[in-house]
Amino acid sequence: MINCPNLSCQTPNSEDTNTCSVCGTPIPHHYLWVVGAAQLGQPGDYLYSRYEIKGERIVLDTQPGLIPESPPEFPSFVLPYLALSGYALNVPRPYALLQDGEGGAVLLLEDAAIAAKTAADIPQLLPALNDCWEGASPLRQLNWLWQIAQLWQPFATERVVSSLLELPLQRVEGATVRLLELRSDSTDTVELSHLGQVWQPLAERAHAGLQDFLQTLCQRLEAGEFTQAEQLIACLDSAVLALGQGQTTEYEIAVQTDQGPVRQRNEDACYPASGTHQTYTIVPQSRALQPLLMIVCDGIGGHQGGDVASQLAIAAIGEHLNAKLTQPHLSAREISAAIETAICAANDQIAQQNDSEARQARDRMGTTLVMALILGPQIYIAHVGDSRAYAISQRSCRQITLDDDVAAREVRLGYGFYREVVDHPGAGALVQALGMNASQSLYPNLQRLIIDDESLLLLCSDGLSDNDRVEQFWRNELLPVLQQRQSAAAGTATLIQLANTYNGHDNVTVGLIRGRAVDAAKQPLPAELASPTPVATRPAATIIAPTAAPPAKARAKSSLLPLLIGIIGLIGIAGGLIAFFFSDLFRERQQLVPPVVNTVPELSTPTAAPPASLRPGTYARIQSLQSSSELPLPLYQTPQLVDSDNPALSGTIVGRLPAGSLVQVIRRQEATDEFRWIQLRVCTSTNQAGNDQADPLDPSEPARPPASAAAASQPTGNEGWVLESQLATLVEAVDRPTAAELSGCDR
Known part of the structure; x- marks a missing residue:
């Protein structure tokens, strides 16, 4: 039984119920992976009178309306989970930390590699990568290894890179690698060459067209020819590009924006234009490959110009990408850099208009951003602020972007678990958005997905994502789109209606991208491609970008944007106290002040690449x-x-x-x-x-x-x-x- 999360109700409901039988509140099902407990007990027993044991090291939270337990200080093995919280697709998130009464700690992880309930009503672990390897397509095999390579450097920084050397910890959900848990590195140095040893048995069982390439790659890894993870990533990028050019990929895209029932104007904006519904087929070796672009912006500024800022951002990003992506033979790194440059250009254009109109503090206009750039079988995702991207599979709906808000920052810096800090005053206050400051202090978040089967992406503003509406409705409204039982256009229209009905406090924008690999690539890859100094190539491309610029001046709006000013105290050993003042942006609906926190070095990806x-x-x-x-x-x-x-x-x-x-x-x-x-x-x-x-x-x-x-x-x-x-x-x-x-x- 699961108690209703509505604290004024708390009616027990059966596990197969999605809404409370009394008050109709959605019932969340948090299946958690247990780390640190030597013996849990039998299925049906309870851990700490709250978590029902469902199987070996899997429990269900029966009181999801209560904030999970966490101590004031975390043991060292917990901190890497928090620092790596930005890798939401691959890394599980701490949910609760329990004391076992003997000085030990039991960590419960959500978003772990646990599949949805089976017909037998018992949740199961996702299959191991090693067990699914031989049945995977060539591109999926490369995709899995590429994801592991992407994780190597951040895991090495947090000293948990050993997790990538233990195949039983690496589970897969379709195209996505999911880590069951993290393992701390021993005192011995973990080298990139060790990855070659772990991958060698996989190379021997790989698809016939990949064996020469992967075996050569493993040999060169073991020989130490790859000295940095970025060399390995570049090598796998080249292989993915070469193989992806032989794949036929279909895309269906739809986007829609709506003013909502209470707003006087729509400060959201989207590209392509609202109401667009298109399908595309990208055939092998296409020389006329045109990138597909989708952008969702949520303007900030009330009557001071949030709608202007969102339109400015779309125009600037389209213009800069159109100019850059016409160049031939761009590598994945160059494409990522082009996206960052375009976002920074949009930021500076909005900031310059703010400056030219002498806008200060809460009068400055800005916008959030989430965008997807499709190039063949690859999709580049970028975001700033709290507009989100979700990945929907047959088994799950997962938020793949991490909001740029106070709650996410506190988790990343190790101040608390998300389920705890999200309830703090001001937790939803934004820490960055386009247009508020110069681009030197802007950190766009970028990631990349590879489409090797069926996939559905949702881009949306918080008019939909607030109050966990995506998690509430994905099974009924998004699965049919993924399964092609409903069009993407019908899906966006339904989500707009649900957002207006169940939220209704804001503008709402929804974009859907359904991708499907129609004919998987099977051409062999040459062993010579397994080089630590690859040169990635791709066909020339163009983007049809918006051409009309928004109005030069902001139109009258209905309300002011509050400005959040926090004070961060930095306590030095010498006893000196230096006050840093910074502005945290936040939404009109969140007029709360975030708590004062101690300054610690913050992990973030700078706009300009370091030497x-x-x-x-x-x-x-x-x-x-x-x-x-x-x-x-x-x-x-x-x-x-x-x-x-x-x-x-x-x-x-x-x-x-x-x-x-x-x-x-x-x-x-x-x-x-x-x-x-x-x-x-x-x-x-x-x-x-x-x-x-x-x-x-x-x-x-x-x-x-x-x-x-x-x-x-x-x-x-x-x-x-x-x-x-x-x-x-x-x-x-x-x-x-x-x-x-x-x-x-x-x-």
Whole structure:
């Protein structure tokens, strides 16, 4: 039985019920994977009087209306789940953390690799990748490996990359790889070459046309020819592109926007035009391949111009993509960069109009964005704000974008589980949207999907997604579209109607993209393609983009956009307190102030790519200083607020880096709009001073070393922050550090 989540009702309902028998409230079914419990008990028993045991390590929350349990502090094994919350398609999300009474912790994971209930009423695990391998198409086999390669670097940063080496943890739901749980890395270094060893048995059982390519790839991985995950990704990108060109793919797209029952005007906007319903067939080796573009924007600004901002964004993105994608032979990385550039151009155009009209604070207009760019069997998804994308399969409906709001930020930074922080005041306040600031402080979120069978994507504004309406209605309204029992146009119309009926507080925009691989590609891939330095190619392409610009001035609107100003306190070890003020955007319906939180380094993907030697996870060596009298480079305890007029830094120095030091890049953060900080871990430090000189890793001011001083290696494991502008000219990349040099990084 599941208690009604309506706290004023709480009527017990049978497990096969979707709505409460008394009040009609939707009944959520949270099937959870248990991590950390040695013995659960028998099916039908209860864990902590709340979670019904359904099978081996699978439980059901019978009280979904109550906030799940979580302690004030999390054990270290939980933190990687939070930091990797942006990888929603592949990584399960912490739901609750229970204490077992003996000092241990039991973690419950939602969105784990658990299939929907079977006819026997027992939820089952999704099948293992290893078990489904031989029955998969060639493109799907490549797709699975490509997803694992995409996860390697972020998993390595969080020290859970061992999860990608254990095949039993890798489950599949159609084209998607789903991790059952994460495994922390041991003290031994996990190398990319280990992936070649794990993949070798798969290569031997791969589709005949892939065997030469995959076996060569595994051999080169094991030999250490691939030194960085991005090389492996680029290699698999080339293979996917080559194989995808031989696949016939059908697409059906439909999009519709509606003012809603209470709004005086529609601040949402979409591309193509509302009411569009089209079908496309992309045939193998098509030289006239035209990318398909869908955009959903939700304007912010009330009477100050939210509708203008959303139209500006669509026009600018279309214009920039049309100019870029006409170039032939673009790689996946170049296409991603083109999308980021287009989004930043749209952001700057809106911001410039705000500036030209002297709009300040809450008077500034802006917009959220979610978009899909279709190129053959690949779909690029980008978003800013809280407009969402969902992926619908035969078994599930999953949100694949992570809202740019306070709740998601607090989860990513390790402050709490989503089910807890989402109920905090101001949790839905936006932390970024297009047009509010210069693009230097904008971080578009990008991901890519590969269509190798049947797939359905939903893009929508929060007029539909609020109150979990997508999760409530997907089985009845979206599955028929996926199964071609209903057209995409009928699906969008129905979702608009449901949004207006069950939400009704906002404008609503809905776009559907149904993709289907009609004729799978089977041509063999040459072994020569398994190279660490591939060159990806694709046919030239064009986009039909909107040409008319929106009105230059905003029209009168009905209400003002509130501006949320939060204060983040940064507590330093030296006892200094520096206040950072920032503006968190939020929706007209969410006039709440987010809680004050401590500043910690924030993981985010910058608009401008970092130098190759300063990407997270890479190693670099400090080169010779410009003069023998120059002090070693300082490491700061935390990123500092930098005054562009007086760039002198006064924060707590935890160490110094003399020439010859080997460092690992941990993460990057911007303390302000202009100054970017890099967090480093010191693997080996070379002391250039003589024995009578101060230790360069001593935070105190060191003596200036003589030019002829002997060097001494000091593995340290220290971590600290430096300005990228100071570091970039003093480092050289180190592709393969020695084991001795890496010893300090494990401390």
